[in-house]
Amino acid sequence: MTLLGQTLITGLLIGGIYAVIAIGMTLIMGVMEIINLVHGALMMVAMYICLVLFESFGLHPYIGMIPAMVILFVIGYLLQKYSIERVFGVETILPESQVLLTLAMALAITEIIRLIFSSDYQSTYTPFSGKCFYLGGMSISAPYLVSFGIAMAFVAALHIFLTRTDLGRSVVATAQDREAAIYMGVDAKRITNFTFGLGTALAAAGGALLLPVFYLFPDVWHPYLAKCFIITILGGMGSTVGALSGGLLLGIAETFGATYWSPGYRDVVGFVIFILVLLFLPGGLKKIIGR
Amino acid sequence: MAYLDINHVVRRFGGLVAVNDITVGIEQGEILGLIGPNGSGKTTLFNCINNYYTANSGEIVFKGIPITHKSTHEICHLGIGRTFQVVKPLRRMTVLENVIAGAFLRTSNITEARDKALEVLDFCELSHRKDMLAKDLPIADKKRMEIARSLAGEPELMLLDETAAGLNPREIERAMELVRKIRDRGITCFVVEHVMKFIMGISDRMMCINFGREIARGTPEEMASHPEVIKAYLGEEYVKGR
Amino acid sequence: MVKKNWFLLAILGLGGVAVVAIPPFLGGYFQHVLILIMMWIIMATAWNLLGGYCGQVSFGHAVFFGLGAYGGGLLYLHWGISPWWGMIVGPLLAVIIGIPIGLITFRLRGAYFALAMLALGETFRIVFTNWEPVTAGAVGILTSRTWGGEKLPYYYIALAVAALGIYVAYRLIHSKYGYYFVSIREDQDAAEGLGIPTTRYKLYALIPSAFFTGLAGAVYMNYFAYIEPHTVFNLSAISIMMILAVMMGGAGTLWGPVFGAALYTILSEALRAVIGPISYLVFPLIACFIIMFLPDGIIGDWDKIKRAFSRKEPVYAGGE
Numbered sequence: 055m056t057l058l059g060q061t062l063i064t065g066l067l068i069g070g071i072y073a074v075i076a077i078g079m080t081l082i083m084g085v086m087e088i089i090n091l092v093h094g095a096l097m098m099v100a101m102y103i104c105l106v107l108f109e110s111f112g113l114h115p116y117i118g119m120i121p122a123m124v125i126l127f128v129i130g131y132l133l134q135k136y137s138i139e140r141v142f143g144v145e146t147i148l149p150e151s152q153v154l155l156t157l158a159m160a161l162a163i164t165e166i167i168r169l170i171f172s173s174d175y176q177s178t179y180t181p182f183s184g185k186c187f188y189l190g191g192m193s194i195s196a197p198y199l200v201s202f203g204i205a206m207a208f209v210a211a212l213h214i215f216l217t218r219t220d221l222g223r224s225v226v227a228t229a230q231d232r233e234a235a236i237y238m239g240v241d242a243k244r245i246t247n248f249t250f251g252l253g254t255a256l257a258a259a260g261g262a263l264l265l266p267v268f269y270l271f272p273d274v275w276h277p278y279l280a281k282c283f284i285i286t287i288l289g290g291m292g293s294t295v296g297a298l299s300g301g302l303l304l305g306i307a308e309t310f311g312a313t314y315w316s317p318g319y320r321d322v323v324g325f326v327i328f329i330l331v332l333l334f335l336p337g338g339l340k341k342i343i344g345r
Numbered sequence: 346m347a348y349l350d351i352n353h354v355v356r357r358f359g360g361l362v363a364v365n366d367i368t369v370g371i372e373q374g375e376i377l378g379l380i381g382p383n384g385s386g387k388t389t390l391f392n393c394i395n396n397y398y399t400a401n402s403g404e405i406v407f408k409g410i411p412i413t414h415k416s417t418h419e420i421c422h423l424g425i426g427r428t429f430q431v432v433k434p435l436r437r438m439t440v441l442e443n444v445i446a447g448a449f450l451r452t453s454n455i456t457e458a459r460d461k462a463l464e465v466l467d468f469c470e471l472s473h474r475k476d477m478l479a480k481d482l483p484i485a486d487k488k489r490m491e492i493a494r495s496l497a498g499e500p501e502l503m504l505l506d507e508t509a510a511g512l513n514p515r516e517i518e519r520a521m522e523l524v525r526k527i528r529d530r531g532i533t534c535f536v537v538e539h540v541m542k543f544i545m546g547i548s549d550r551m552m553c554i555n556f557g558r559e560i561a562r563g564t565p566e567e568m569a570s571h572p573e574v575i576k577a578y579l580g581e582e583y584v585k586g587r
Numbered sequence: 588m589v590k591k592n593w594f595l596l597a598i599l600g601l602g603g604v605a606v607v608a609i610p611p612f613l614g615g616y617f618q619h620v621l622i623l624i625m626m627w628i629i630m631a632t633a634w635n636l637l638g639g640y641c642g643q644v645s646f647g648h649a650v651f652f653g654l655g656a657y658g659g660g661l662l663y664l665h666w667g668i669s670p671w672w673g674m675i676v677g678p679l680l681a682v683i684i685g686i687p688i689g690l691i692t693f694r695l696r697g698a699y700f701a702l703a704m705l706a707l708g709e710t711f712r713i714v715f716t717n718w719e720p721v722t723a724g725a726v727g728i729l730t731s732r733t734w735g736g737e738k739l740p741y742y743y744i745a746l747a748v749a750a751l752g753i754y755v756a757y758r759l760i761h762s763k764y765g766y767y768f769v770s771i772r773e774d775q776d777a778a779e780g781l782g783i784p785t786t787r788y789k790l791y792a793l794i795p796s797a798f799f800t801g802l803a804g805a806v807y808m809n810y811f812a813y814i815e816p817h818t819v820f821n822l823s824a825i826s827i828m829m830i831l832a833v834m835m836g837g838a839g840t841l842w843g844p845v846f847g848a849a850l851y852t853i854l855s856e857a858l859r860a861v862i863g864p865i866s867y868l869v870f871p872l873i874a875c876f877i878i879m880f881l882p883d884g885i886i887g888d889w890d891k892i893k894r895a896f897s898r899k900e901p902v903y904a905g906g907e
Contacts, residue, residue, distance in 0.1 A: 089698045137879060146882035148643040148702050148838045154830060155878040161823055162871035169865065238630055276822075280709065283702060318717035325706040332695055395780065409729045421782035433777035435770050437839075451784040458763070499783055582760045 060192035061313045062306060068199040069305020070205040071109035071263045075213065075278060077297040078256030082290020085249045086143065088152040091132065093257050094279030097158035098272065100126045101265050102167055102259030108178045115178055116204065119262035123255040127173035130254025133159065135247045160275075168272040174267040183266050201263035208259055209298055216294065225249050229292040277321050281308075284328040288335075346409060348373040348533055349394075349502055354403035356386075356393050356557075363389040364549065365557035367402070371502070376524065378548030380541075380568070384542075384579055386557040387537040388430050391504050394535075395427050396420055407502070422507035426500030428491045430507045430537075432574040440490050441466065441475040447497035462497055468530075469523060470495040485516040492523065502533045509543035521547050544567065553577065589706045596719045610742055618738040622810060624852045625745035626803050629752045631832040631844035633799035638830065639838030640765065641692070641792040642772025646822075648829055650688070650690075651681040651797040653715065653820035655804025660728040660814050670730050674805045682794055683802030689793045693786050696775070702811035705822065727815025730808075732771055741810045750805060757841055759795065768792050769839075789891075800829075831874050837884030847884065863864030 058227045079093045100122040106132040107118035137159070143151045148154075177183075185196035216222040236242050260278075268274070285304050289296025304324060311323035349369025350393065354362040371377045374402055381387050392398045394405055396417050398454060404513045405413045412420050421427075435443045445455075445464035452458055466472045469489050479490065488508055497498060505524065509517050524547050533555040538544035544551070551555060553561040554570060555577040566576055610618055613840045628650065638644045659673015692703045715722045734740050759765055767788045770778040778785055808814055819825070828851065836847025854873075858866035881888040 063652075089702065102605065116822065137875070141881050141882070144882060148638065148644060148830075148834060148882070150698055150880045151834075153646075153698055153701060154834070155875060157827060157869045158831075158874035160871075162875060165865075165871065167869035186867065189839055199710055230743045281708070287699075288758050312799075318714065322710055322713050328706050329691070329703055333691065361828075397776065397779075416784070417779040419780045425837045427780045429777070429780070433774045433780075435773035437773060437779065438769060442766065446766045446778075446783075449766055451765050452672050458766075491882060493779065571779060 055192035057313065060189075060194070063192065064123040064198065065306035065309030066302055067117070067194070067300035068309065069303070070209075070239040071122040071201040072206045072278075072281050072305055073298045073301025074208050074287060075138055075257050076282045076289070076292050076301050077209065077259030078253035079259070079295040080280045080286045080289060080292055081225065081229070081256075081294065082250055082253035083230075083286055085225065085246055086138075087291075088138070088297075089150075089283075090250075090253075091156040091279065091297065092160040092163070093156075093171065093254070093282060094275030095163040096130060097261035098131070098270075098275040099163060099203060101270050101274070102171060104262050104265050105178060105270055109185055113267040115179065115262045116200070119259055122262055123258045126241070126258035126314050127251040127255040128215075131251035134250035138250075139243075139246075141269055157216075159310060160279075164272050164343070171269055171272065173273075175271050177269050178265050179241055190288050195267065198268040198325070199286050201266065205263055208256065209294070221248070227251075261335065269282070277324075280321065280328075281324055284324045284331075287328060288331050346406070347371055348408065349535070350404075350406040351390075352406070353396070354390065354393055354400045354405060356389055356398055357401050357490070363427035363557050364393060364400070367433040367554065367559060368556070369552055369562075371533060371535055372529070372535050373459070373501075374531065375549045376528055376536060376547055378544040378551040379535065379537045379554065380539070380544060380564070380574075381560075383539075385555045387554065388506055389557075390408045390554075391427070391506055391535075391537060392564075394420075394504060418543065420497065421500075424499075424501035425504065426494060426498055426502070426570045427504045428506055428508060432484070432487045432491055434490060436480035437478065438579065439476050439478055440482070440486075440493075442472060443490055444493050444497045445478050447494035450471050450498035458497075462493075465497045468496070468526070470519075472557055484511050485513075485520075488512070488520070489523065492527075496527070496532075500532060501536065503527065505534060505536045505538075507538055508536070509540040512540075514530070517543050520521065598618060606746060614690050615736075616698050618791075620852065620856050622738065622745050623856070625742070626806055626848050627829075627832055627848035627852050628749045629745070629799055629806070630829050631836070631848040632749075632752045633796045633803070633834050634829045635838060635844040636768070637789075637792045637796040638761065639833055639840070640760065640772065641789060641845070643770040643789055643792070644697075644701045644830070645704040645827055646705070646814050646830070647704030647707045648796075648800050649820045649822065649825040650704075650711050651685060651800035652804040652807070652825050653711060653816065654681040654684055655801025656808040656814045656819045657715065657722065657728075657748050657804075658801070659805050659808045660730070664723055664728050669733075670805075670808050671733070673808055674802065677808070678798045678801035681797040681804070685793055685797035686790060693789045705826070708820060708822055708826050712747070712816050715816035715820060722816070725815060725817065727813060727818075730805045730812045732812045733809070741806070745806050745810075747798075748802055752802075753798070753841070754846065756772055760841060763830040764788070764791055772839075777859075789905035791829050800852075804874055811900055828870075830868070831877075834874075834878055834882070834884055837888075843884050850885075 066121045070248065075097060079090060082090050103122040103125060104115040104118040106113060107113040107121065116265045120218055138152065138155060139154050183197055215228050224235065224245050227238065227240055228242050238297055281304060285297055285300040286302065289300030304327065307327060308320050308323050312320040349371040351369050353369055354364055354488065355362065366391060379387050393400045396415060400413055404411060407423060407425060407567060410423060412423065436444060438446070441462055443457045444465055445487050448458040448461040466475055469492060471486065471489055471493055474486055479487065482490065508520055521543055524534060524536070536544060536548065548565055551563065551565055551568045552559060553574045560573040560577060561571045563571065591742055633786040634645070634648050655677035659670030660679025661674060662668040662672055663670045688707060692700055695703055716725050718724065768785050770781065771784060771785050771788060775785055804819060807819065832846065832851040834846045835845030835850055836845065855866060855870065858869050881891060885892065
């Protein structure tokens with residue numbers, strides 16, 4: 055029984071962190087309608103920035119997160135404005151060139167990081183990293199809990215931003231119906247560039263939240279990119295509520311898979327969900343939730 | 346039993362009923378024209394015949410065979426050809442290649458398909474464009490190519506969706522000639538159109554729908570002065586004093 | 588679709604003689620590179636059938652490569668049978684598993700299909716890595732090479748398979764299949780309206796695509812005599828590079844993939860020799876460049892390249 059509870063809670067906590075990263079992606083995908091495969095690599099870059107800040111200035115990732123988010127916002131903005139935008143809507147024989155472009159960028163960025171930092175596993179280990187809470191026989195990792203809390207704070211802040219500010223509402227409008235938004239006076243190009251930056255900053259936050267718990271190496275982002283995708287499709291493109299629920303669900307499903315089936319197959323759970331959703335629930339949870 | 350029998354077909358999209366209990370029979374060899382204001386359900390009805398959308402209820406029977414639930418390509422095999430409201434050229438293929446693709450419906454031999462395609466292009470007076478890329482054609486020729494492409498599959502019934510839209514008067518005349526030639530070749534035509542000159546000029550019988558329901562039926566002359574038709578297009582006020 | 592050009596045919600003939608007659612005179616390393624080129628030609632041509640001609644862009648073709656390799660590998664591992672039988676079993680395995688994969692994923696369009704295939708590729712990689720009792724897991728399978736250090740026989744085998752692959756592609760393209768594939772790519776709904784059973788024809792494109800990709804995997808198995816899941820089911824090194832090779836040369840053409848594969852292999856070997864590990868960075872950057880500026884490949888965008896170097900005013904011939 056305690057194993058069940060522990061699995062459930064751990065899954066929930068990690069799912070919350072996945073959700074932050076995925077919300078970044080779903081916003082971008084909602085506004086741009088392209089598949090963004092560089093999201094994971096940019097998250098990884100943020101993690102390395104936090105690492106450097108940790109090793110040089112002793113800044114814990116929870117604090118180093120802030121400058122990392124700012125830097126990644128700028129990087130994302132520039133990538134979108136000067137590179138991805140070029141390929142947006144251009145007619146070619148292979149229609150998926152935008153997707154390939156972002157993937158190629160991701161690979162290039164990974165190699166650049168590898169040249170600078172090598173493939174060695176790094177970590178930001180502090181005494182806090184190993185701390186656990188005990189709740190009726192279940193052990194819950196303290197960093198997971200804190201990261202989850204911060205993640206939820208971000209989600210709440212984002213929600214307020216998207217619903218209460220003009221800029222935020224322009225983002226939502228552009229995601230729902232680009233043409234209509236343009237007719238209402240929204241500068242869709244500017245919003246697209248901004249949203250890419252914002253989504254990337256959220257990925258940066260998610261990465262920083264993962265750092266206290268996991269090892270860091272240049273290829274670390276591969277499974278997380280996949281999870282983001284799965285969550286985005288599961289929750290429905292452009293739906294932040296969907297990404298949140300999708301993230302939590304995936305976290306729980308994965309952790310159950312890892313505990314009761316095998317840790318090696320953890321990522322397969324996600325892929326199976328992915329294919330099932332694509333086939334049977336094409337609109338994502340968004341359709342069921344209705345937002 | 347008519348050649349194409351549409352029986353009480355209904356098609357809904359969520360809460361909106363686009364096609365609301367339409368019943369009509371088309372006789373072999375005639376040209377039946379379908380008119381109605383924008384959004385009245387004309388193209389949706391066509392899409393139901395072809396099964397791009399499946400009718401929610403009702404039945405469609407062609408040559409005695411129920412086709413309501415057959416797949417689009419099967420329906421095409423049975424002899425129903427289709428053009429689209431928004432043209433769908435196979436853009437990066439040449440005109441000839443587009444029509445050859447249509448001809449492969451009835452043969453697997455590339456030489457036969459090519460010969461058939463050339464013959465059809467000649468019939469449609471498009472031979473001079475045969476090596477041009479489809480995406481580079483002007484709109485009138487794109488529409489003509491779409492007809493040719495469908496003709497190459499030797500249809501017995503053709504669904505023509507807004508063939509005259511976007512054409513200038515001279516092009517409309519030529520399009521009317523082409524449809525008459527198609528009928529003379531023995532092909533039944535079900536035509537949807539907004540351009541009155543076109544559809545009044547070629548139809549044997551006509552039908553008008555609005556909000557998915559039939560509101561009038563008759564010859565072109567009868568339609569022109571039918572109060573319901575006038576009301577649907579121009580509004581109540583214009584009906585008085587007719 | 589291409590008029591016979593005697594000059595080009597002569598070049599082809601000369602090239603054909605060259606690839607058969609010259610290699611015995613080259614050193615071992617060059618023969619190795621040629622074998623790699625042949626393998627990539629097979630893979631690129633195969634992928635192009637489904638992706639370039641039929642428009643179904645798969646990001647997970649490593650599935651078929653890996654299955655092709657493991658066909659022979661598993662025969663050897665469990666029953667001591669020579670991996671050469673894998674040349675038949677491997678591709679068959681790829682096709683047998685490919686058909687249900689296609690039936691499931693062909694419901695998806697565009698980028699969703701691409702990603703579903705990516706997910707499948709990764710799933711197979713993870714399964715083959717973890718399912719140790721059956722696949723030997725991450726340790727991989729080691730066999731012994733039939734001809735020791737000799738490379739030439741492997742080259743001729745790879746060459747034969749590549750020639751077969753190109754021939755099959757050629758015949759398909761210039762037939763009803765080819766027309767139907769391109770129709771599906773250009774407008775799937777219009778294709779249905781023309782009487783094309785699109786799912787069935789997508790499968791007709793998938794089958795040779797999976798078969799030949801699997802055959803390339805089987806060649807790999809026999810030549811390298813060692814396979815493991817991380818290499819043969821690899822996303823970036825196999826699935827993505829296949830697409831890159833096709834893109835560089837020009838998707839949707841017969842010789843584009845051949846050219847792109849050769850270019851890719853030569854470039855990657857040359858870069859690795861000259862600048863070492865930085866070469867892994869260069870390829871993605873080249874990819875970015877090509878996608879941004881020459882998206883239809885070197886053959887497809889040849890006009891653009893000519894114009895860039897000629898400084899003449901571009902001529903706009905109505906319709907873009």
